Amino acid sequence: MKFSWTYQDSAPIKVRTFLGMHGVTRALMIVAKYHGGDILVNGQHVWTINLMQTGDQATLVLPDETASENVDSSDDPIDILYEDNDYLILNKPAGVASVPAHNVARADSLVNRVKGYYQRQNYADQVTHIATRLDKNTSGIVVFPKHHFAHSAFDQQLKQHRVVKKYQAIVAGNLTVQHGLIDAPIQRDPESFVKRQVGAVAGKNSQTEYWRQRQGKRACLVSVLLHTGRTHQIRVHFSYLKHPLVGDDMYGGPDWMQRQALHCGNLNFYSPFLQRYIEINCPLPADMQEFIDQM
Known part of the structure; x- marks a missing residue:
C-alpha cells in the first residue's frame, strides 16, 4: 500500500x-x-x-499485514454501514461482543466476523484493527481501520477529541430538564473488576451531555454526546442521576428490556486519505424502537 x-x-x-x-x-x-x-x-x-x-x-x-493465527475467523454475517479502502464501519447487534473473549471455546465477536470477511474478500491487509468498541449488549457503530496507517490516523483524532460519537439511550423515570451536562468523575468499583462508579477521590474527569427527545410515562429517550470516553460512562452517569438505563441490571435499571437500552447512532470523523469528513448514521434497533413506540 x-x-x-x-x-x-x-x-x-x-x-x-x-x-x-x-x-x-x-x-x-x-x-x-x-x-x-x-x-x-x-x-x-x-x-x-x-x-x-x-x-x-x-x-x-507499507507492507501487507498478515492476520494473527491466534484469532479465529467466523462466517457469521456483518452489517456494513460504510466501507472504503481505509475504513470498514459496522452496525454491531446487541449480544455480540466487539472483541473475542478468552474463556470461550469458539470465539464469536465482530473481530472474528471481520477476519472472516477480509478472508472472503481476499484483502491484502488481513489484520482486524478495531478503533472503537461497544459493550456486548450495546448496539451500534463500530470502526475497523483496514490498515495500520488508518488506525493511527483515527487514534490521533480520538486523543484530540475530534471524533464525534452520539448515542441514544432509554432511561428510567421522568427527566425534568430538556438539556443537561453530567460532570462527575468515574472510577473502578473496588468490589468489582468490571463495574464502575462515580468517585471524587480516585475518579477520572468524566462529562456526559444529553438532550431529552421523548418522554413517556415511565421512561425517556435521550440523545447523548460523550466529552470523555470512560468505561460504562453513560450507564454510570445516568445511574448516578437516579435515571438508570432500561434493562441495565448492573447499574440498577428496570428489567423492561433484555439488555441495556443503549445504541451508538452517529459518528463523525475526518479521513486524511479522502480529505473529507465521514458521517455515519445508524438507525435504532428493533428492540429499542419497539419499546419507544409503546412508551
Whole structure:
C-alpha cells in the first residue's frame, strides 16, 4: 500500500518532518524502513533525515499485514454501514461482543466476523484493527481501520477529541430538564473488576451531555454526546442521576428490556486519505424502537 504527498513550500524540510505533517507516526516510519516497506522521494530510497525540496514527492510504502493465527475467523454475517479502502464501519447487534473473549471455546465477536470477511474478500491487509468498541449488549457503530496507517490516523483524532460519537439511550423515570451536562468523575468499583462508579477521590474527569427527545410515562429517550470516553460512562452517569438505563441490571435499571437500552447512532470523523469528513448514521434497533413506540 502506497501513500504519496508533494512538498509545496520553499524551505528545505526533513523527510520525517514532512511525513509527520501528514500523520505518519515514528512507528509507521520504522515499519516502512525495516519491516518490508519503504520511504521514497521522487521514486528513490531515502532516509528520514534526508532533505526534501520544493516539488519533491514523498511516498510511504507499507507492507501487507498478515492476520494473527491466534484469532479465529467466523462466517457469521456483518452489517456494513460504510466501507472504503481505509475504513470498514459496522452496525454491531446487541449480544455480540466487539472483541473475542478468552474463556470461550469458539470465539464469536465482530473481530472474528471481520477476519472472516477480509478472508472472503481476499484483502491484502488481513489484520482486524478495531478503533472503537461497544459493550456486548450495546448496539451500534463500530470502526475497523483496514490498515495500520488508518488506525493511527483515527487514534490521533480520538486523543484530540475530534471524533464525534452520539448515542441514544432509554432511561428510567421522568427527566425534568430538556438539556443537561453530567460532570462527575468515574472510577473502578473496588468490589468489582468490571463495574464502575462515580468517585471524587480516585475518579477520572468524566462529562456526559444529553438532550431529552421523548418522554413517556415511565421512561425517556435521550440523545447523548460523550466529552470523555470512560468505561460504562453513560450507564454510570445516568445511574448516578437516579435515571438508570432500561434493562441495565448492573447499574440498577428496570428489567423492561433484555439488555441495556443503549445504541451508538452517529459518528463523525475526518479521513486524511479522502480529505473529507465521514458521517455515519445508524438507525435504532428493533428492540429499542419497539419499546419507544409503546412508551
